[in-house]
Amino acid sequence: MISKENWEEFFLGYHIYKCAVASKNHFYFVLLELVEGNDISPRKRLVSIIVEDDDEVISCAEYDSEYFDLARLASVQKPTQQAVMVALDGDVAVMGSGFNGFEDSIPLGKPGLPLETSAHAVASIDGYAYVVGAWRSVCRRSALGQWETLADRSSLPKPEKNKFGRSNQGFKVIAGFSSSDIYAGGGEGDLWHYNGEKWNRCAVPTNMYIETICCGGDGLVYVGLQSGSIMQGRNNKWKLVHKGDMTLPFQDMVWFQDKVWCTSDYGIWTIENGKLTDPLLPAEVRSCSGNLSVNDGVMLLAGMYGATVFDGIKWMPLCSELT
Template identity: 45%
Template sequence: MLNELEYQTFFQGYSLTDAAVRSRDTFSFLLRENQPDEGCSQDSDTGKQIRLINFFVNAEPTRRIGCGQYLGFLRSKLAVAHHPVEQAVLIDSTGEVAVLGGGKNDMEQQIEYGPDGPRRGSITCASTLFGHVYVAGPWRTIARRIGVDQWESLCADSILPKPGTGKSLEFGTDWGFQSVDGFASNDLYAAGGYGDLWRYNGHRWLQCALPSRMLLHNVCCAGDGHVYVGAQGGSVLRGREDRWEIIHEGRMTLPFKDMVWYGGRVWCTSDYGLWQIAGGELVEADVPHAVHSCAGNLSVGDGVMLLAGIYGATVFDGQRWTPVIDRLAFTRQG
């Protein structure tokens, strides 16, 4: 677990906003500086330092943490690349990119903007799929990182139509995407906007007809062969290709922030809690209070699941939860 000196040096004064599994004993965290907003919204990154942390749990005491620090990154997202080099990848909403790990602590070129991608608009999602980092965003933006400064567009107009013209065109978030997942690199699903769900067959994207036009926030391609889609209020749709059903109608204040498959079920989280989908039903996860306090972000990799949020982080190996960061313990000591 993170010790007090490590917490005070790298985490104190910062909020944990994203997390990712790099390996079963190496985790990456995205931190945002806490400071008076001075006219900015509470969740704005404007004028705030961003830290990217790699935490090597079993390394020598003086070599357990790698840290990169940045200014000017807006609404940043975190994912882990395993190809071509294993490292944490930080991407902000404007397509700025930084990497930490594999002997690098560098800025990379901004993801190129254009009508055929790789970036049609802002970036709202970063995911690790099949060893690569994928990004998604409004205007049906979707791209894959294939190397240093190299992003492959998966949203050229010939394979993924741009949203139609009309009065609502000024609102790019009316259409996808907010999330991307897949069973394979040629079997992807991307979701966002008002019922805007698409699937990729390796050649082109095909739109999925859903029974609702709810706002979509998450997509999870699960080990049971189904695709689970998180929608407004914590509602959940389930299906694949052209067959879909609503399995839960939610009334939550916040939508799910992450949905992942682990241990034979779907796990869902927001800042308000942790849930599971088992047997087609959404239920609150039966876990200790200390685990619930880490709700906010989920990441799966190398046989473990990481849960991380405002109050800390904990990792699950299928049998037990092990604390990684206990922010409340350090706060009480202070």
């Protein structure tokens, strides 16, 4: 666990909003300032924690309230090891490899640009940052500060607008086994597969909203739907394996220790053999529910009340408001 002094300096007055694992002893967090009232925008912090033996090295960048609404976070290895934080409006901040601060924003606003309207998710695939957004926008950070669109409109058409000028389709999440085996989805059952050259729509047996995607180590794709429902499959073979009745959908789904782990602010669950189960976990672990990230043989669970790391054998608290 990080020291009480570092907890008070970097975390006190903030809560963990997003997390990402860089390595088994290096972790990134997006923190939101605790504010009262819906009319007050919180400040944000991007924090790096490296824990080695009894020592800890913490870096922190703070951003004013007008920046990084609905920030998303990924840890990438290419073109260099960094945390990449992306805002809804396409603003980008990075931390690591000798740089800490703003990077050129993702170009958006017109057809043909990397993003047409907004950024909804960022994920690391084959070490690079991928971002998806409304109107089936997809882009990749191919170099420092450079984004390229992957939305080839010959195979990935924009969804049709309804009478209100909106659409119930479009991307909210993205995940991949590799750069040539990617799934992106969102909207009402709007799921697509990218083979590195073109996109194909997946024929899924649902019109529920797609909230999360996990590419499992068993070769299957797990799709979290509204109300905690789960769909499992690949390409054009899919089935609904769990009908949920939760208030919140899963916020993150990851593959770790031969199973899928799912979390939201309400708890943490696992999927084994197509069945959603509620694992027996200590209360101090459950209190960290909210976000999940996996890399380098460890899984990080982080939320409103702290963060804990699982190495497959034991849970190790990293930081907590109870420190």
